[in-house]
Amino acid sequence: MKKIIANFKMNKTATEMKQYLIKLISKFEDKCEAVLCVPYTCLSLAKFIVDGHDNIKVGAQNISEEEEGKCTGEISARMLKDSGASCVIVGHSERRAKFKENGKIINKKIKVALKNGLEVILCVGETLAERNTLKVADTLREQISEALKGLYENELENITIAYEPIWAIGSGKTPLVKDIEIVGKIIRKIVTEDYSAKAGEEIKVVYGGSVNTKNAATICRCKYIDGLLVGGACLDADGFAQILNTSI
Ligand code: PEP
Secondary structure, X not given: OOEEEEEOOOXXXXXXXXXXXXXXXXXXXXXXXXXEEOOHXXXXXXHHHHOOOOOEEEEEOOOOOOOOOOOOOOOOHHHHHHOOXXXXXXXXXXXXXXXXXXXXXXXXXXXXXXXXXXXXXXXXXXXXXXXXXXOHHHHHHHHHHHHHOOOOHHHHHHEEEEEOOHHHOOOXXXXXXXXXHHHHHHHHHHHHHHOOHHHHHHOEEEEEOOOOOOOHHHHHXXXXXXXXXXXXXXXXXXXXXXXXXXXX
């Protein structure tokens, strides 16, 4: 079953989310696993509304790297779990760029999430300059190895790697199918080299960046790709339901 992740970013109040989810659920045909990474303020409500739908999970978009205590404004792994999140996005390019999250911080966030029973969606991806200078594999190797440093192989079953080329996010541009497949293979090779052939084969890899109702089904069927991460196109319930129902 494909895994389709929605990243709502800083969109929708709890009131708006309620209307949205009621509509989305009424159209969802249960053909994929839907993971709704909603704002913190919508977590409990979303969990309550999707209750009983085994193929819909609720997730967060960020997590504190600290367990608890003097971190004003931060949200801990335990708080996320208690609010209904089963997973969390870590290393999104917006957090790397705007909030200066580096490999060390991302690694800490992943460890605290896993320790507290949250699955992790790890975002990686190259800039346009890196693509143009043929540095995609090097960039991904560095991002993945830094993020997963110190993790045991058996912990990888709780990690999904989201390949999100930065130049594709919100731009309306996507790589060619063949390029997504090449990168999917590269990611699996990196995991194989760092762990084992089994780990490289079994790690979940999804694609994100300007996925929409027109390209979702095609991208979802790419070789080496287990699903999608959808940003802007998840905000409309009708459109996102269409993406969920055709991404098989
Ligand atoms: C994202 O930012 O994670 C994303 C996939 O955005 P978009 O789909 O809007 O490109």
